[in-house]
Amino acid sequence: MKLMLSRIVIASSLLLGSSVVSLAHAADVAVAKPDAAKGEQLYTNGDMARGVLACASCHGAAGNSTIPANPNLSSQPHEYLVKQLVDFAPKDEKSKPARGGPDGAPSVMTPFASALTAEDRQNIAYYLAQQPLDPETAASATNEATMERGQHIWRGGLPDRKVPACAGCHSPNGAGIPGAYPRLAGQHPSYLADQLKHFRSNDRANSTVMHEIADRMSDADIAAVADYAAGLR
16 A cells, blocks of 8 residues: 555656756756846846847736647746746757757747746746736636546546546646646646647656656547646636
């Protein structure tokens, strides 16, 4: 029983993956206290002198994206956002980013994340973590035919394939766990589905656990749980 519980705890990081900051990113976390005002300025206006584009042009006002290909960032845990920005950028000229794009191509985020300093990442993430999810623009579940299947995976996982319940890490209402796992409620379902497929193919290689879990899921499983998660509040 203890071994089984241990395996469940280790495995239970579904969908967007664990955002617990590793020791490799400790230096990025150990900056001065984040400044939300500076983060808002950079998010809203960018800094063209450094090649930093305004994040709002793709991710919407205060992190509420209206473009399905671009995720909502509002109300995401600060630590999770910092880690993703770190993972989008290569560590050096010889290495590939841990978080790449489809089919091994560089992510569209790579040049933008690479232009940010550790302080920039902290400030932007801190600002976004404080922004509420806009109920008017947040995504919802739309496929009634897969609702039951999605709910089953979210609440109970797929035990026969060792896929844990998403709710175990992302909370029953999809709000996530601050400092640990991202919010999935209100996220665009097509974005969630794409990320699970990127985890499965290992194009998004910044979570071994997520790769292993997504690799056990079919396209139908992914579509069902992504749509269900979008409708949570």
